[in-house]
Each structure stands twice: as C-alpha cells, then as structure tokens.
Amino acid sequence: xxxxxxxxxxxxxxxxxxxxxxxxxxxxxxxxxxxxxxxxxxxxxxxxxxxxxxxxxxxxxxxxxxxxxxxxxxxxxxxxxxxxxxxxxxxxxxxxxxxxxxxxxxxxxxxxxxxxxxxxxxxxxxxxxxxxxxxxxxxxxxxxxxxxxxxxxxxxxxxxxxxxxxxxxxxxxxxxxxxxxxxxxxxxxxxxxxxxxxxxxxxxxxxxxxxxxxxxxxxxxxxxxxxxxxxxxxxxxxxxxxxxxxxxxxxxxxxxxxxxxxxxxxxxx
Amino acid sequence: xxxxxxxxxxxxxxxxxxxxxxxxxxxxxxxxxxxxxxxxxxxxxxxxxxxxxxxxxxxxxxxxxxxxxxxxxxxxxxxxxxxxxxxxxxxxxxxxxxxxxxxxxxxxxxxxxxxxxxxxxxxxxxxxxxxxxxxxxxxxxxxxxxxxxxxxxxxxxxxxxxxxxxxxxxxxxxxxxxxxxxxxxxxxxxxxxxxxxxxxxxxxxxxxxxxxxxxxxxxxxxxxxxxxxxxxxxxxxxxxxxxxxxxxxxxxxxxxxxxxx
Amino acid sequence: xxxxxxxxxxxxxxxxxxxxxxxxxxxxxxxxxxxxxxxxxxxxxxxxxxxxxxxxxxxxxxxxxxxxxxxxxxxxxxxxxxxxxxxxxxxxxxxxxxxxxxxxxxxxxxxxxxxxxxxxxxxxxxxxxxxxxxxxxxxxxxxxxxxxxxxxxxxxxxxxxxxxxxxxxxxxxxxxxxxxxxxxxxxxxxxxxxxxxxxxxxxxxxxxxxxxxxxxxxxxxxxxxxxxxxxxxxxxxxxxxxxxxxxxxxxxxxxxxxxxxxxxxxxxxx
Numbered sequence: 001x002x003x004x005x006x007x008x009x010x011x012x013x014x015x016x017x018x019x020x021x022x023x024x025x026x027x028x029x030x031x032x033x034x035x036x037x038x039x040x041x042x043x044x045x046x047x048x049x050x051x052x053x054x055x056x057x058x059x060x061x062x063x064x065x066x067x068x069x070x071x072x073x074x075x076x077x078x079x080x081x082x083x084x085x086x087x088x089x090x091x092x093x094x095x096x097x098x099x100x101x102x103x104x105x106x107x108x109x110x111x112x113x114x115x116x117x118x119x120x121x122x123x124x125x126x127x128x129x130x131x132x133x134x135x136x137x138x139x140x141x142x143x144x145x146x147x148x149x150x151x152x153x154x155x156x157x158x159x160x161x162x163x164x165x166x167x168x169x170x171x172x173x174x175x176x177x178x179x180x181x182x183x184x185x186x187x188x189x190x191x192x193x194x195x196x197x198x199x200x201x202x203x204x205x206x207x208x209x210x211x212x213x214x215x216x217x218x219x220x221x222x223x224x225x226x227x228x229x230x231x232x233x234x235x236x237x238x239x240x241x242x243x244x245x246x247x248x249x250x251x252x253x254x255x256x257x258x259x260x261x262x263x264x265x266x267x268x269x
Numbered sequence: 270x271x272x273x274x275x276x277x278x279x280x281x282x283x284x285x286x287x288x289x290x291x292x293x294x295x296x297x298x299x300x301x302x303x304x305x306x307x308x309x310x311x312x313x314x315x316x317x318x319x320x321x322x323x324x325x326x327x328x329x330x331x332x333x334x335x336x337x338x339x340x341x342x343x344x345x346x347x348x349x350x351x352x353x354x355x356x357x358x359x360x361x362x363x364x365x366x367x368x369x370x371x372x373x374x375x376x377x378x379x380x381x382x383x384x385x386x387x388x389x390x391x392x393x394x395x396x397x398x399x400x401x402x403x404x405x406x407x408x409x410x411x412x413x414x415x416x417x418x419x420x421x422x423x424x425x426x427x428x429x430x431x432x433x434x435x436x437x438x439x440x441x442x443x444x445x446x447x448x449x450x451x452x453x454x455x456x457x458x459x460x461x462x463x464x465x466x467x468x469x470x471x472x473x474x475x476x477x478x479x480x481x482x483x484x485x486x487x488x489x490x491x492x493x494x495x496x497x498x499x500x501x502x503x504x505x506x507x508x509x510x511x512x513x514x515x516x517x518x519x520x521x522x523x524x525x526x527x528x529x530x
Numbered sequence: 531x532x533x534x535x536x537x538x539x540x541x542x543x544x545x546x547x548x549x550x551x552x553x554x555x556x557x558x559x560x561x562x563x564x565x566x567x568x569x570x571x572x573x574x575x576x577x578x579x580x581x582x583x584x585x586x587x588x589x590x591x592x593x594x595x596x597x598x599x600x601x602x603x604x605x606x607x608x609x610x611x612x613x614x615x616x617x618x619x620x621x622x623x624x625x626x627x628x629x630x631x632x633x634x635x636x637x638x639x640x641x642x643x644x645x646x647x648x649x650x651x652x653x654x655x656x657x658x659x660x661x662x663x664x665x666x667x668x669x670x671x672x673x674x675x676x677x678x679x680x681x682x683x684x685x686x687x688x689x690x691x692x693x694x695x696x697x698x699x700x701x702x703x704x705x706x707x708x709x710x711x712x713x714x715x716x717x718x719x720x721x722x723x724x725x726x727x728x729x730x731x732x733x734x735x736x737x738x739x740x741x742x743x744x745x746x747x748x749x750x751x752x753x754x755x756x757x758x759x760x761x762x763x764x765x766x767x768x769x770x771x772x773x774x775x776x777x778x779x780x781x782x783x784x785x786x787x788x789x790x791x792x793x794x795x796x797x798x799x800x
Contacts, residue, residue, distance in 0.1 A: 018641045025643060043665065109562065112782070113778055116782050116785070117774060117781075118743040118777055118781070120758070121743070121747070121758045121770070121773065121774050124758065124770055125584055125767070125770070128583060128764055129584050163351065164355055166351075168368075168372070169343055170325055170347075172343050172369075181368075185357070186357075204654045204656055206654075208744065208748075212747075212748075226660060226663075231665055234660055235661050238658055242653050245652070246652055249652035253652070262358045262402065
C-alpha cells in the first residue's frame with residue numbers, strides 16, 4: 001500500500017501557483033457576480049461592470065464639491081479624530097490599570113460590561129448631545145475603539161513576565177525603572193495588537209457614524225443614491241470604503257509585526 | 270560573608286491560622302571566597318533560601334547578615350543567575366549584559382566596555398548583537414552569567430542555573446564557571462538538584478531536608494582544585510557523590526539512614 | 531504533631547497559601563462595591579435634579595425595563611432577533627467549518643482563498659449593509675446575511691488554523707502507521723483541531739451578535755436593533771437605556787452560555 005504524501009510542488013511551480021489560484025478565484029467570483037447581476041431591474045444586484053462604471057463616474061469628479069473623494073476625506077476626519085482621541089485615553093489608562101492590581105480589580109467589571117455594550121445603541125444618545133456634527137461622529141469612533149485598546153494595553157502590562165520582574169528587582173530596579181525597562185517593552189506586542197484591533201473597530205465606528213449621523217461624508221452620498229434607487233453607485237461607494245478599511249488594517253498589521261518581531265501577533269478581540 | 274542564624278520563613282494565611290512553613294532554623298556561615306552548594310529534594314526550600322539571601326523574599330524569623338549588614342532587600346554586592354535565564358528578549362546580548370549597570374546609572378561608554386569584557390569572559394565574543402532567541406540555552410545562560418558578573422558583585426547567587434540544559438552543555442558550563450570563579454574568587458551560593466554537580470563545583474555542600482525546609486547536614490568537599498574532568502572519575506569524588514545521593518534518597522523515600530556511608 | 535507534619539511535608543509539593551477568610555474577601559471587594567454604589571447614587575441624583583433629556587434617573591430606567599418585561603415588547607423583538615441569530619449562526623458555522631476544513635485539507639483551496647478570507651476578517655463588513663438593504667430589502671435575508679458576513683470569517687480562519695497547525699509529530703506518527711491523507715484528516719487533524727474550532731465558533735458568535743444588532747439597527751424594522759431606533763428619540767431615552775441594559779445582560783449571558791457549551795463539547799471527543 002503506497003502512502004501518498006501531500007503533493008510536493010517544486011519551488012518553480014510554487015511561485016506562480018499562488019497568484020494564479022488567487023486571480024482565478026477572483027475571476028470566478030467576478031464572473032458569477034456578473035451573471036447574477038441584473039442591470040435592468042432597479043432594485044436588483046448590479047453587475048460588476050455596472051458597478052465599475054459607477055465607480056469610474058464617481059471618481060472622475062475628483063475632489064470637487066460633493067464628489068466621492070471629497071466625501072471620503074470628510075468621513076475620514078471622524079476616523080482620525082476619534083482614533084487619536086482613543087489612543088490618547090486608552091494607552092495611559094490601560095497602563096495604569098495594568099500596573100495597579102487595586103485599580104484593575106475595581107475597573108475590570110466595568111470593562112466587561114462596556115465590552116458587552118453594543119456601541120451602535122449609544123449612537124442616539126450621542127446624536128442627542130452632539131447633533132449631526134463631526135464632533136458627534138468623532139465621539140462614536142472613539143467609543144468603538146477605546147475599550148479594545150484599553151483592555152489589550154492592560155493585559156500587556158499585567159502579563160509582564162514575573163521572572164523578568166524578579167530579575168530586575170535582583171539588580172536593584174526602582175519602580176520607575178521596572179516600568180520603563182521591563183514592563184512596558186514587554187507589553188508592546190499586546191499594546192500594538194490593541195492598536196491594530198482598535199483601528200478595525202474605529203473604522204467600523206466611522207462607517208456606522210456615517211450611516212447614522214449623516215453629515216457631509218459618504219453617508220450622505222450613500223443616502224442620495226439609495227433614494228435614487230441606484231444600487232450600482234451605492235455599491236461602488238461601499239466598495240471603496242471597504243477597500244480603504246482593508247488597506248489601513250494591512251498597514252496596521254505590518255506595523256504591529258515590526259514592533260513585535262521578538263514575539264509574534266496576538267490580541268484580545 | 271553570609272551569616273544566617275535561625276532563619277525561618279512562614280507564609281501566613283488571611284486569618285493567621287494554618288500558616289505554611291517553608292524554612293525553619295537555618296544556621297549557615299559562608300566564608301569569603303567560598304563556593305557552597307545547596308542541595309535537597311523538592312520542597313526543601315533551597316531556592317527560597319537563595320532568594321531570601323538576595324533579599325527578594327522576606328524572612329520572618331532569625332537573623333541574616335551579608336557582609337556584616339542585615340539583609341532588607343537586594344543590594345549591589347549580590348547578583349543572581351536564574352534557572353530560566355531571565356534575559357530581556359527585546360535586547361541584544363550586549364544590552365542584556367549591561368542591564369544591571371544601566372539600572373545603576375553607569376555611563377554608556379563605561380558600561381559598554383565592561384559589558385564587552387564580560388561577554389568575552391564567558392566566551393561569547395562575536396555574539397554581542399545577537400538576540401536571545403537566536404542563541405542556544407547554554408549560550409543564553411552564559412549571557413545571564415556575564416550580566417551578573419558585569420555588576421562586579423562580591424556574592425554570586427545561582428539558582429539551578431544549568432537545570433534546563435542538556436548534560437553535555439552542563440559539563441562545559443560547569444568547567445567554564447569554575448574557570449571564571451577561580452580568576453575572581455567571589456563567594457558563590459549555588460542551588461542545584463544534581464549531586465555530581467554539587468560535589469564537583471563546591472568547597473562545601475549543604476544538604477537540606479523537607480517538611481519543613483531546614484538544613485540537615487553540611488559536607489566538606491576536600492577535593493583538590495583546580496577541578497577537571499579527571500576529578501569526576503577520582504575515587505574520592507565517587508565516594509562523596511554516593512554519600513550525598515544516599516542521604517538524599519533516604520530523605521525522599523522517608524526511610525531511616527543506612528549504615529553504609 | 532510536628533512529626534506528622536514532617537511526614538506529610540516530605541511527600542507533598544509546597545502548599546499554596548490558604549484561601550483568605552470571608553472578612554478579607556469583603557475588604558478586597560469593598561472599593562468595587564463603593565464605586566458601584568457611588569455610580570448608582572450619582573446617576574439617580576443627577577438624573578432627577580439636572581433634568582437632562584440625555585440622562586434619565588436610574589430608577590426610571592429600571593421602571594422602563596420592568597415595563598418591557600411585563601408588557602412583552604421585548605419578548606417579541608427578542609424572538610425575531612434570536613431566530614435571525616440562530617439562522618445566521620447555523621449557516622455561518624456550517625459553511626465556515628466546511629470552507630475552513632477544505633482550506634486545511636487542500637493546499638490549492640488554501641492558496642486560492644487565504645488572501646480574501648484574511649482581508650474579509652479585517653474589513654469593515656458593516657459597510658455592506660446599505661447595499662443589502664437596497665438589493666435584498668428589509669426582511670430576514672438582509673439581517674441573516676449581515677450576521678453571516680460578521681460571523682463566518684473567524685470560523686473559517688480558526689478552523690483552517692486548527693486543521694493546518696496540528697502537532698506535526700502526531701501527523702508523522704499517523705503516516706508511520708500507513709495512514710492515507712484521508713485517514714489522517716478525519717482521524718488526526720479534525721479531532722486535534724477541535725479546540726481551535728470551538729474558539730473560532732466562540733469568536734464568530736460574538737461577532738455574529740454584533741452583526742445582528744448592527745444590522746437590525748441599520749435596517750430598523752424588526753428585532754431588538756429596531757427597538758434601538760424606535761427608542762432613540764428624546765422622549766424615550768429611559769427606554770433606550772433600559773434596552774441597552776437588557777442587551778448587555780443578554781450579551782453577558784450569551785457569553786456564559788457559549789463558554790458552557792464549549793466546555794461540554796470538549797468532553798465529548800474523549
């Protein structure tokens with residue numbers, strides 16, 4: 001009875017195998033999409049070609065007034081504002097909570113509860129306080145992101161290796177030295193994981209804010225095309241937003257890997 | 270150099286009842302430049318005693334003096350080499366060796382020079398810029414040793430430093446340790462669970478018993494120095510090692526001591 | 531007594547310090563209890579005195595919560611949401627495991643799909659909801675589809691990782707006994723991958739719930755999410771807060787449930 005090992009590929013073959021398969025699947029997917037799409041009926045799934053045409057049309061307006069690109073720019077303001085605010089709050093808070101067992105004990109139950117809150121349900125409250133403004137959308141983005149960054153930072157600080165701490169103590173490290181030279185460097189992989197996950201959450205928050213607290217960003221554009229029953233345009237806008245999300249996350253992942261080269265990727269989702 | 274009189278360690282519970290006693294009545298006097306091993310079965314408190322001497326753990330009973338002064342915490346005259354190396358994985362070998370000096374605020378040029386010197390002493394020249402994960406276990410422990418030596422302590426405390434290494438590496442490192450020690454003649458307190466290691470390295474072997482942890486016997490090792498591979502096969506070495514193992518086995522099996530030495 | 535202690539001690543490993551007494555435990559939890567009390571009191575007082583629409587007093591919120599449970603508003607919506615969730619999760623788990631297993635078994639499938647699956651994990655899937663609404667309407671299909679796009683990808687990724695990253699020494703052992711690829715897959719890889727698979731399902735469920743709520747809020751027709759939209763007016767803030775409390779309790783309960791199920795499930799393949 002011959003044993004069949006997993007088929008081995010020669011390195012030559014490997015090199016073009018992967019891209020071919022990936023492009024192949026993409027082509028398959030697009031082909032199916034094109035076939036299932038229906039440009040005749042108004043409220044059906046648009047075909048791939050129709051969507052691309054719509055995208056081209058939207059992009060051709062450049063950064064002009066009311067254009068898609070301008071809308072993306074405005075939308076991303078909320079992302080930048082909310083995400084940076086979350087960073088500024090979460091990292092010190094997470095470090096504090098991770099360093100002090102007393103603080104952690106008091107704060108943990110609240111964190112668990114906050115984790116369980118569906119942030120989208122808080123949007124009406126934000127709307128009541130801030131109206132349909134950029135500030136409101138920034139707050140929404142902040143709310144989506146800050147819990148994850150805080151928790152991951154806290155875990156990173158708390159899980160500092162007891163062996164390394166004992167070693168540092170034996171060499172006479174002060175509390176400040178311990179934090180700066182042992183705990184924080186050791187916590188960086190977890191903190192960067194939190195930064196990456198927080199970005200993902202912030203992007204989701206940005207989109208939800210756009211769809212709920214409609215301002216001058218892509219949310220209003222989507223609404224405009226929804227009302228006009230033009231799914232191809234809605235889809236084009238959505239695809240661009242998703243693409244941006246994927247690109248940003250890939251950048252974040254690469255940055256995280258660079259910072260955590262000595263440990264590897266992790267994180268609490 | 271190190272003087273312990275009636276040292277005991279008690280882990281108290283919340284309401285004071287049913288405390289767990291880790292050590293009781295430890296009397297030990299270690300002279301300047303001596304190499305002393307602590308050996309005993311699991312739970313005899315040898316590592317606990319080492320940490321107490323370094324000031325990492327408090328002790329509840331008795332008196333402990335190092336260089337004449339009572340022990341209240343870690344100090345510059347003592348340095349530890351850890352069983353699991355405890356190297357900072359994000360620092361290079363050179364930076365790891367400098368760690369203790371950096372904590373003390375020694376200037377960059379000076380501490381780098383000292384670090385390089387110690388890296389060479391332990392035989393890791395050329396690996397200054399490597400990271401711990403790129404090194405074997407034996408090499409990592411050499412870094413640990415270099416780090417301890419770099420702060421120029423009077424007393425070297427070693428907590429089963431070769432415990433996680435394979436037999437071949439262990440033998441090499443034992444020889445290297447003696448070579449380094451010979452040159453500086455620091456006082457060494459060495460915790461181990463291997464009888465041959467204890468006998469090979471030490472001037473005296475302190476046998477500890479468990480339930481609760483205490484000193485059972487102190488054995489003089491009258492083997493000549495310098496100790497070499499030849500020492501390992503000498504009759505006296507075999508005799509001493511057998512004796513230590515005999516006593517240990519007796520403790521572990523809870524049987525009364527045998528009459529043969 | 532000392533002799534007996536010695537005998538016991540020589541056989542046991544060092545015991546951990548004894549558990550703290552009830553008195554000590556109370557002292558430990560006191561700061562938490564105080565903070566909780568402070569929050570409750572402040573909320574009630576500020577709610578009543580400041581008369582902000584956006585912060586109703588805690589008592590009114592609990593009254594509204596009670597009202598929900600009594601008059602069945604929540605029950606109906608909860609029912610719809612649960613159906614959507616169960617449907618979405620069932621489909622996600624079935625197809626997620628299938629796809630993940632295929633990726634784990636056949637390298638061709640892995641190479642073809644991995645880029646897209648990983649991208650989908652990181653992508654803001656919620657952005658597709660407006661498209662779904664336009665194309666599939668506001669019924670079950672849209673909501674279930676939203677749950678699926680949130681939940682399926684972690685399941686695929688963890689299933690694939692579980693099957694692919696099985697301890698190589700086990701696989702080697704299997705090969706040495708002459709197992710075919712098929713036998714290796716079903717007898718070694720699948721059972722060994724089980725824990726990671728469960729982890730994927732747990733994560734998928736957490737995301738699925740988010741997908742459920744997000745989808746229902748954005749669609750705003752039926753289900754618990756729709757209630758968010760309904761109560762999100764200045765005149766029903768206490769009901770919105772009550773709903774949020776309810777959702778949080780539900781989420782925490784669901785987490786416990788999923789963890790309990792996980793523990794039961796791990797005992798099965800002994």
